[in-house]
Amino acid sequence: MQQNKTILALFADNADAEAMSSCFFHVPEVISVIADRFLKVTLGEIASARIDPGLAVISSALYPGKRPQLVEELRGYFPGLEILVLAPASMPPHSLERFMLDQVRHLIIENRQEKAATGDGDQPLSVAIGNLILKRQWHLGQYVKRGTEIQEFQLSFSEEKEQIIKALEDSIVGDSMEYEMLRQKGALLADEMLENAFYGAPKSDDGMKIFRKGERRQILPDEGIVFRFAFDGETLAMEIKDGWGSLGADMVLEYLAKNSADMGAADDAGGRGLFIIWRFLDHFHVCVNPGKETLIGGHLKKSSQIPPETIHGFHITTTG
Structure with missing residues (x-):
């Protein structure tokens, strides 16, 4: 059309x-x-x-x-x-x-x-x-310089989180305080994204969480958890995809609005995790195919001057 x-x-x-x-x-x-x-x-x-x-x-x-x-x-x-x-x-x-x-x-x-x-x-x-x-989906290649390598990890076990975070930190090469701060923020964001996919996204038909936060577990093939990141020397872009599709666009916006207005933090890990991810990224995107897939990502610049306490940009879309 x-x-x-x-x-x-x-x-x-x-x-x-x-x-x-x-x-x-x-x-x-x-x-x-x-x-x-x-x-x-x-x-x-x-x-x-x-x-x-x-x-x-x-x-x-x-x-x-x-x-x-x-x-x-x-x-x-x-x-x-x-x-x-x-x-x-x-x-x-x-x-x-x-x-x-x-x-x-x-x-x-x-x-x-x-x-x-x-x-x-x-x-x-x-x-x-x-x-x-x-009607295109946001993707990492729109944030970083053309030709920048995108590293991708298909998750099989929750214990792989530390390996992925280390790979991300190692990709940010530089000795200045800006690089060190970017490594720390990148590690925090990767941890939140992975934790959300492991324990926040999996929900039963009645909306209850299936796994306890922090428990070691195998990632089933149909969960489709994939983490990607890229760094071009200035911009760190990252995203995570899961096969649950348990978020809704209105739910995401409500989490951001209520937390940013201090109207009472969301009382589940997904709500708090999304809020933290949004506040540390310069720009944030979420795409949900209800019941099938959720993609969460964005980018953060090494020279970013945007403080976490201010409202950041976002795009929240649905497919399917």
């Missing part, structure tokens, strides 16, 4: 549009809209012209703070619209509560000073738009 590649870009005012303009240099088929008092008229005219956008990119200067009902308004005109919020690193959203209520599952934190780029040279927004419009 052919995808609609038309994109709405919504800004708070002309100054906001100008500040964000560089983010859209390589993005085709964009309709830019200033959300003034004529917004409903403008959206009605777009709908009347039988333009059905596949994606709306919304400035965080507009949503959720200034216009909290915006997503509801947009979906009133375009029911199948995917929503992506774009925020500068200097002013990330204060909370994800509105995101959770509106089921907004895509957030990019744009660091204009670093002009952070993925491995193939595209800006994060361009990559995200391509993935969302074309």
Whole structure:
């Protein structure tokens, strides 16, 4: 099926549009809209012209703070619209509560000073738009330089965790404090990802965990637990896949929102683990095929200045 590649870009005012303009240099088929008092008229005219956008990119200067009902308004005109919020690193959203209520599952934190780029040279927004419009899954090759080796481990026993973490640490070659910090963060993230796949993801039909955290166990072939990572000298990317598919997109967003707002930490290892993984990665992605597969991953830059206590970017998608 052919995808609609038309994109709405919504800004708070002309100054906001100008500040964000560089983010859209390589993005085709964009309709830019200033959300003034004529917004409903403008959206009605777009709908009347039988333009059905596949994606709306919304400035965080507009949503959720200034216009909290915006997503509801947009979906009133375009029911199948995917929503992506774009925020500068200097002013990330204060909370994800509105995101959770509106089921907004895509957030990019744009660091204009670093002009952070993925491995193939595209800006994060361009990559995200391509993935969302074309229904592609995020993968490690989009985070690291082209040609970077991706190491892959098919898990058979829980005891293999230490071997994998050591391989990851050994791949980060360098003596500076930045390299050492990246090794420590990478080891923490790998541990959380593996623990989540071993003990958080396996659930019975009634939603109960099958294995106790920390117990040594064999990984059955149909669990399909695979861990991958790559390091290109600046960016460490990693992901883990399991064959359970026990997470849901709304569940992931709820974990992130409730933990980040300190509304009460999730009381299971999966919730806490996902929150930790999200907060230590510069950018985080989750793709769930319910009952079949979950993929969790992202990337972390050696020179990252994003503190763990701030809200980070994420993409939460479903397939199947």
